[in-house]
Amino acid sequence: MWFRNLQIFRLADTWQYTSDELAAAMQKGIFVGCHATDTMARGWVAPRGNEQELVFSQQKQQLVALGTEQKLLPAAVVRQYAEEKLIDLEAAQGYKPGRKQVKEVMEQMTLELLPRAFVKRSLTYVWIDPVNRWLVVDAASSQRADDAIEQLKLSLGELPLSLLKTQLAPATAMTQWLAEGTAPSGFSIDRDCELRAVAEERAAVRYVRHNLDSEDVRNHIVAGKTVTRLSLTWQDRVSFVLTEQMQIKRVAFLDILKEDAERQAENADDLFAANFSLMCGNLAQLLANLIESLGGESE
Incomplete structure (x- = not known):
């Protein structure tokens, strides 16, 4: 749980969520794993693992965790299976499949392979400090931080914050x-x-x-x-x-x-x-x- 990277945001003065209020709002975005044909799933999980609490609170500090599942399905694998299907299709219809048929076969093979794809799971922790008005995401990339911020916005309806800027660059x-x-x-x-x-x-x-x-x-x-x-x-x-x-x-x-x-x-x-x-x-x-x-x- 010790953070290794800090993407730092400043909370607006209007932030007033208690831990209970925050947890209630996050119920709308609770994590549900990938379904058979999903490529990715994202939602809130308990920061302490098996517990049901979506917000861990200690001395007015709040911790939440965003769980993510992503299917690992390389494009090369999809192409390999699609090419086999296209060979059969060409033999059956007597001419080379057109662009539209190729696209349809690629989409079909993706849907067929997704249920068998490996799933990569990850957690992104978010520390909320209402006292000093910080929101800090433990993420090495801006994109991963943006994903957590976007999920918070979906749960809360709005999220008044801004990037930290200093007088001296x-x-x-x-x-x-x-x-x-x-x-x-x-x-x-x-x-x-x-x-x-x-x-x-x-x-x-x-x-x-x-x-x-x-x-x-x-x-x-x-x-x-x-x-x-x-x-x-x-x-x-x-x-x-x-x-x-x-x-x-x-x-x-x-x-x-x-x-x-x-x-x-x-x-x-x-x-x-x-x-x-x-x-x-x-x-x-x-x-x-x-x-x-x-x-x-x-x-």
Whole structure:
């Protein structure tokens, strides 16, 4: 349940859903698995597995989970079966099938093969912080975050939120930090980064497990490249990669945080609650400090 990626949204002041109200609204979009001829199914599931609660709430923080099933049916497999069918069809009618017939056979084979296709299952967690007005999706891609947001909109009717924007663009700030060799208060610069040229070809240089406080890196900045990704650690507790799109990736919590949660827990339910509480508390502080380092939020 510890989030590994943060797609960050700002909730409007009008957000007033209690956990019970949110769970009631989400009943309309509860997860039902793929039927025989479905290619995909999506809906809300209990964040803690087998429980019936669609919203896990702890100290005013809310956690929901979007379940997804997707049928794995490669186009090459459909074509293989369709070609066999088309050969039989050509022999039966005495001439080569036309474009319309080919399309119909492809659709028919897709419907016949879907019930036998493998199913890939995934979970996308969404953390809602009504106190600080954050909605954060644990997703590596914007598309996956958009899917969760869209499902929330379908359940709630409307969802007043916006992308997080800061006064100082992340790329500008990260470039400045590397050029000066100093991180903002509370943060330290780690060993991974990506720099890109602003020219049309967008030439890129990536450093992995490399000392970033070097002339080599600074020379790229002098030559006009900007930092588009930078690995950082906050308060020696959480490491992550900040991107130019204000996404936070590869989040890793220090082991001592997880050990603290384990010491507090007497059973699996207690451990889940302790993990969630520690995660929310640390991420809320991290976001506040990061936004401050980027000059605050922009209107």
